[in-house]
Amino acid sequence: MSNLRIGVIGCGGRGNVAGFALQSKAGARIVAGCSDYEPHLEAFKEKYGDDVYTCVDYQDIISRDDVDAVFITTPDFLHEEMAIAALEAGKPVYLEKPLAISIEGCDRILKAAYKTKTKLFLGHNMRHFESVLKMKEIIDSGQIGEIQAVWCRHFIDYGGDAYFKDWHSEKQYANSLLLQKGAHDIDVIHWLAGSYTERVVGMGKLSVYDQCARRHESERGDASFRDENWPPLEQTKCSPKIDIEDHNMIMMQLRNGIQCSYLQCHYTPDTCRNYTFIGTKGRLENIGDTGNSQIYVYTDRHSSFGTPNQIFQLFGQDQAHGGADPNIVDEFIRFVKFNDLTNTSPLAARNSVATGVLGAASLREGNVPKVIPELDPALVDYFENNQQW
Numbered sequence: 001m002s003n004l005r006i007g008v009i010g011c012g013g014r015g016n017v018a019g020f021a022l023q024s025k026a027g028a029r030i031v032a033g034c035s036d037y038e039p040h041l042e043a044f045k046e047k048y049g050d051d052v053y054t055c056v057d058y059q060d061i062i063s064r065d066d067v068d069a070v071f072i073t074t075p076d077f078l079h080e081e082m083a084i085a086a087l088e089a090g091k092p093v094y095l096e097k098p099l100a101i102s103i104e105g106c107d108r109i110l111k112a113a114y115k116t117k118t119k120l121f122l123g124h125n126m127r128h129f130e131s132v133l134k135m136k137e138i139i140d141s142g143q144i145g146e147i148q149a150v151w152c153r154h155f156i157d158y159g160g161d162a163y164f165k166d167w168h169s170e171k172q173y174a175n176s177l178l179l180q181k182g183a184h185d186i187d188v189i190h191w192l193a194g195s196y197t198e199r200v201v202g203m204g205k206l207s208v209y210d211q212c213a214r215r216h217e218s219e220r221g222d223a224s225f226r227d228e229n230w231p232p233l234e235q236t237k238c239s240p241k242i243d244i245e246d247h248n249m250i251m252m253q254l255r256n257g258i259q260c261s262y263l264q265c266h267y268t269p270d271t272c273r274n275y276t277f278i279g280t281k282g283r284l285e286n287i288g289d290t291g292n293s294q295i296y297v298y299t300d301r302h303s304s305f306g307t308p309n310q311i312f313q314l315f316g317q318d319q320a321h322g323g324a325d326p327n328i329v330d331e332f333i334r335f336v337k338f339n340d341l342t343n344t345s346p347l348a349a350r351n352s353v354a355t356g357v358l359g360a361a362s363l364r365e366g367n368v369p370k371v372i373p374e375l376d377p378a379l380v381d382y383f384e385n386n387q388q389w
């Protein structure tokens with residue numbers, strides 16, 4: 001079968017993930033790129049050759065006959081419009097997380113994929129993290145019994161660099177960091193716990209980055225990571241408008257009875273997602289999530305802390321999210337070309353966004369519990385059946 005010809009909408013920043021398509025044995029090449037920022041188009045041509053097509057308007061990509069599929073790697077608030085347009089043009093879509101920034105937006109994308117029978121794939125690369133796959137394997141083996149409780153602490157040392165200097169800092173563009181960052185973790189919790197959130201309650205606030213020096217609104221936001229931007233209150237050139245929280249805590253009641261909590265902080269000195277899954281015969285936790293990391297498993301009772309019964313040492317790559325990025329891009333290409341089954345799921349992506357959206361609503365409205373609305377059963381069946389009909 002011939003190479004899948006890929007167009008990249010949003011070809012700077014995360015758009016670079018599409019480059020892993022060239023490593024896929026399933027066969028793909030990059031033929032077109034779109035960005036509203038000229039230096040990203042120049043870098044794209046430099047990377048893929050002068051003969052790739054480049055443009056500023058994404059419609060020019062989805063209307064091309066020589067583009068078989070698209071990556072949509074633009075900011076979160078553009079996902080809905082661009083994904084629906086691409087699906088309606090019959091182009092299979094690799095869409096970065098979060099699926100959209102509202103539940104209604106997510107459901108409109110899923111409906112467009114269902115109606116057009118055009119393949120939709122979500123960039124939930126944590127479903128290819130070695131640490132996540134190992135935790136899933138241990139849980140599925142029954143070693144720690146039936147899971148009853150899940151906790152996740154998420155420390156983000158680069159929060160001030162990445163999320164408080166450009167579009168991420170405003171609700172109208174990101175809704176909440178419970179989507180931008182949390183959609184990953186909520187998805188992992190759902191996947192490993194084997195269920196989706198039914199009810200969510202939240203508490204959180206903006207307390208650090210609103211005190212930092214701001215850039216002028218005429219200056220382009222620079223979200224690059226710099227270790228010297230420390231401590232958090234010494235950040236400069238933060239966004240003129242910041243109305244998202246830098247500390248988020250939610251509690252989730254899953255449909256299968258499992259109870260979960262997720263805590264996310266953007267002003268910690270270190271970075272880690274530390275999950276704890278607690279079952280009826282033990283618990284496990286991850287120390288590190290990509291690169292060299294460990295999974296600690298505790299199965300004997302003992303009244304001290306930090307002495308696991310078993311340690312699984314993982315040796316992931318340091319780059320490309322521990323090697324998850326080439327794997328997820330390969331999965332997309334095999335899904336489009338051969339209908340291969342996927343670790344990722346648009347349905348799960350919708351339910352992680354729905355939990356983040358309503359978790360944010362809860363914390364903004366006095367911590368009231370929110371119930372996740374169910375999706376049309378026809379859509380559930382379609383996506384549970386790997387988008388076959």
Ligand SMILES: NC(=O)c1ccc[n+]([C@@H]2O[C@H](COP(=O)([O-])OP(=O)(O)OC[C@H]3O[C@@H](n4cnc5c(N)ncnc54)[C@H](O)[C@@H]3O)[C@@H](O)[C@H]2O)c1
Nearest residue numbers: 010011012013014035036037040073074075076096097098
């Ligand atoms: N899965 C992951 O590990 C991961 C990591 C980082 C980012 N992301 C996701 O990737 C997406 C992009 O994030 P980013 O940090 O690269 O964003 P970004 O702000 O750097 O923008 C990405 C690209 O989109 C272009 N763009 C913006 N508006 C456009 C428009 N109207 N038309 C055409 N091009 C436009 C930008 O110029 C840039 O080239 C987000 O949805 C983010 O959540 C995922």
